[in-house]
Amino acid sequence: MSSEFGRILKISVFGQSHGRAVGVVVDGLPAGEEIDLEALQRFLDRRRPGKDGLSTARKETDIPEFLSGLEEGRTCGAPLCAVIPNADQRSRDYGGLLDKPRPGHADFTAWAKWGGKADMRGGGHFSGRLTAPLCVAGGIAKQLLARRGVFVGAHLSAVAGIPDRRFPLLPTAELFEEVAAKPFPVLDGEAGERMQTAILAAKNGLDSVGGVVECAAIGLPPGLGDPMFDGVENRLAAALFGIPAVKGVEFGEGFRGAGLRGSENNDAFRAEGGEVRTASNHAGGVLGGITTGMPLVLRAAFKPTPSIGRRQETVSLSRLENAELTVQGRHDPCVAHRAVPVVEAVTAAVLLDMLMEGNHGTF
């Protein structure tokens, strides 16, 4: 499984940070779907590095080449393969690190797994660079979902402990677009200013900060998902933990809800225009693993970037003795803001997969 998720729609990611290319195979797309490559590029640009002082200085154009599955701008039923060449690989920055695993990175666990034989330059296959092909797949999924009335949007819910507003009870596609168009994707601009200040402060302190991304999907029908181990939450969580640096996933009130009373957390049902809605949405649109038809709301917690400029304690793997290292190279003082489209991408891909699988309750 490893670098793949999905059932009907399978998304398989490949590449290493400093290899020739990263890419993705998307197997199972319906045929005849037009892909708006300009819109896709705008989506990819949202996660692209090197745009401002808040991110790594690595320069990548991130323009995918389609080797298969897309003919004259339309899907053709065959697996789609998109490749993004790695333009700016400065692997010398990381030279010599291999013996000294960087704290908080997968260097040590990759060493434990592959006996030191992994290509871990720049984080190798664990690098945030792998989120570029994920966004190709997810960006395509978003277009197909939108065509079917399902919209996915996200914002930075918190950075360095500074909270943004939450999504309103009924977010709209327009709101999603509005946030996506912002250089710093928050609902509350003032909170965004404080977050950016915190990121720059961390950067100046040769440090980093973490954050939380809140993602919502609207337009989902009720009845999607299966009970117990194959619900919307199970499948979204399994995929979302595949985004580098994610350490927590919650739906609706999530961990906060564990401190509420039932009378506060239950969502009263309402009949509205011939449909069943809920007056609040503490459930985040999911009850018993199955969609209610209300907006799906989830949050993913991103740890602070482990790459920091400070001297850190580590070990020499070859000598099994304590050592120190200072991580050179370019790195993000915060990944959460660049992760916003990535969370959208993974959420969209999972939801499209589940919609294609359908609700087999009555077949």
Next chain:
Amino acid sequence: MSSEFGRILKISVFGQSHGRAVGVVVDGLPAGEEIDLEALQRFLDRRRPGKDGLSTARKETDIPEFLSGLEEGRTCGAPLCAVIPNADQRSRDYGGLLDKPRPGHADFTAWAKWGGKADMRGGGHFSGRLTAPLCVAGGIAKQLLARRGVFVGAHLSAVAGIPDRRFPLLPTAELFEEVAAKPFPVLDGEAGERMQTAILAAKNGLDSVGGVVECAAIGLPPGLGDPMFDGVENRLAAALFGIPAVKGVEFGEGFRGAGLRGSENNDAFRAEGGEVRTASNHAGGVLGGITTGMPLVLRAAFKPTPSIGRRQETVSLSRLENAELTVQGRHDPCVAHRAVPVVEAVTAAVLLDMLMEGNHGTF
């Protein structure tokens, strides 16, 4: 997939709350493993209802019958099937509810999925009763893990916002046993008293509270898990969200970590006795989806029991108009304390599955 998880070790749960029986098929167990049925029963008793005023008054003996896979107390390679008859089904308590979905329950989503044809008496297949067969599977997994030096333990990390202590950096099997032996599974007895007071207060107010379960596993080798979508976190989260009422899952610092700085959250490596350890364990024993060899630490958030005695607003599904209901029947003012062994069970089952699958990094 629905009611199943696992790869090498497949666990498939069946039954409805008020049907004839609940049960589990465990396919893939190694052969020749002795199962200590008394120890298993003690484990099952930890989640059994009806022991005190903190839980539902439903009486169940919860003694599994083994139809296959276990011969003379040992596994025999064939799939193990264990059945627990439903002794005390008072389905009349729930009569008439079917048209009025209970807020916070899966009644409405089951209706949306199965067009009103589901057996939802007592929650049907969504009932917490399904955690009994889960504990049979997980209790067996715990025994097999212990035989291989891997121990899984859990405690109530919070109830109604009242926190317990966290597990220490290096929890021991003895600590796990000590907590498991307590009638109310907390580390800090005083916090436990306050939690129980909060539960009873909620009960008296015809209300309910939620909680958080913290679970740890010790003895895991480094190198377990695969990158991206098939890591320890992905697979544990996918299974843990299958426990009824779980709305969030986090590893290590999780959501709290999103507010830390990299210099605070990174775990420095240390060479200790020829092994690589970390000085702290903010990562919860997982980096890049792969185990570090430090204790695996996770937390699952349980929402407050949706069944509360108060009058609630809902709809009539047949007439699509607003309605009210008061949930009769027996229910738990809190499920989190009974969920402690369930989280252990699911965690143990996933870890045993992953250990059996092995670390194929170098084959």
Next chain:
Amino acid sequence: MSSEFGRILKISVFGQSHGRAVGVVVDGLPAGEEIDLEALQRFLDRRRPGKDGLSTARKETDIPEFLSGLEEGRTCGAPLCAVIPNADQRSRDYGGLLDKPRPGHADFTAWAKWGGKADMRGGGHFSGRLTAPLCVAGGIAKQLLARRGVFVGAHLSAVAGIPDRRFPLLPTAELFEEVAAKPFPVLDGEAGERMQTAILAAKNGLDSVGGVVECAAIGLPPGLGDPMFDGVENRLAAALFGIPAVKGVEFGEGFRGAGLRGSENNDAFRAEGGEVRTASNHAGGVLGGITTGMPLVLRAAFKPTPSIGRRQETVSLSRLENAELTVQGRHDPCVAHRAVPVVEAVTAAVLLDMLMEGNHGTF
């Protein structure tokens, strides 16, 4: 995976030949489906042993008990568990065999796999007895398919090298019923007489014979199945090889077609009543792994029953030296005629699963 197949509709079989019971969990059935238990029993009776001199003398009533998933004769969305107790276990017949693996049986490979710790009495989990719960699942699948205009039927295509006629180009549901009602399920009664004579001759010679089952499904829409590794042939073959004693699976002309010329084997397309049909059906209703809408036709080869009354050469596993054994106990001189409903069952289950999964080509 082991004892399970299916995606949307998961079928998980459990039990050992001489354990307490055999059974099946069917997860993913649509809700509200009436199950005609009498029709199901008639289907089960077609494979039941002990009816005549052609089969084992083992007596089993094979009446399933439904522990879950079926309420008042209808499916309810929850996994269905059916259990068939093992009434007539004469395990003493097999006593002492365990050290001397029976040629042609799984005794030796089970020993290699489970280190001698498997329960192999009567073949254990490898026994043909496991086809009883398979038929419960498949019999239910057949009822659901019939309700949707898809009919599955089979006949003995050959026994001991004696061929039956093939199914006509367009078999009908009536033909399927007609064959199913026969005590010996062939199209050509005369061929059937010769087959039965051959079976009895083998029996009298303390020997056994093999056979081939031909199965067809009508009413399938064109466009079902996915290219390459997830087509109708891949999935049917994967499941059919799970029936004990199957050593070959072919579709349409299969192995015979490998000797034909393209001009003989190609099926000309015809426009008939606004639909595309083929003038012949050498493809067996599948091109490129995807259904054509013509009848699906497959054949499964069953090896001669390995249990024969003659003295055979084997080894003592404990002493690793050559030995002899004479298999006692009851056994079938031929399994192919009893396997006819089993092939129908597995075919029906796979097809229902694929129909539920749908044709996602254009979503």
Next chain:
Amino acid sequence: MSSEFGRILKISVFGQSHGRAVGVVVDGLPAGEEIDLEALQRFLDRRRPGKDGLSTARKETDIPEFLSGLEEGRTCGAPLCAVIPNADQRSRDYGGLLDKPRPGHADFTAWAKWGGKADMRGGGHFSGRLTAPLCVAGGIAKQLLARRGVFVGAHLSAVAGIPDRRFPLLPTAELFEEVAAKPFPVLDGEAGERMQTAILAAKNGLDSVGGVVECAAIGLPPGLGDPMFDGVENRLAAALFGIPAVKGVEFGEGFRGAGLRGSENNDAFRAEGGEVRTASNHAGGVLGGITTGMPLVLRAAFKPTPSIGRRQETVSLSRLENAELTVQGRHDPCVAHRAVPVVEAVTAAVLLDMLMEGNHGTF
């Protein structure tokens, strides 16, 4: 699933016959494995078209480019992506065919599945061209297997009904190499001459012939595979039916065995040098889905190439009326001889996957 197979080792194929490239992602390879690219190229050359009058005149160099997963000639733990550009795409040859499905091809079923929106130029994703990336994956698997003492070889077992000899009871790696080195891969050169004559005769008659490939694997340990639906046969068959034109798969005696008596088909066990062997190998190395340790022997039936030069009857899909067509373009009068390495490739990939997964019988 579609264009993918495998569990631990996942192989995902992409590309269309006349698109930019075909390729493969191999996820799960152990790290540090040296890949002999010259040996791999020799293996690929065995299936490459355009070498003689027996095959299509399409010219392809079929040299894979490795975009990821291979650094300095060694696997690095990350998914390996290999791409083979399509050099010689003469799609005009196929122009105008799209409305008239070619008999025996997937044109019609692709139309039924994707509503006419598939890219079916040259067979699209169903083309035999997709076996090139399959051979990249399988050729790598063969190298890893050989390093572990497992060797896979194949030969043409029959063409146009003309049989080759069977593999001997104990084929050797040397024999496999010897056959692989032949321009026409048969054991019996005289039979090979007759086959080639038959192929050329078919070609001259604007027709085609089918064939059978026999494949064997030696060096497998006993105990590999799981009972019922997850055995060696199930998994090999599921993958082998993914090779274009395969219509039948059998193990050991297969369909021929269905005509034997048990006393003829059973393989007597023998103690030899502290190991258990069988005196014959009618089982093809598999009993109960689990390897015996004897050579694994299977056969795959390939239908005659559906592309023939003769005028054929078909329909116009747009007008739903009968029509005729003459297939232009280059095509193989027989694919079976070029399929020999493809069967090896798929067999090797499945076996490596199963070996990596291991025998969990006693864990």
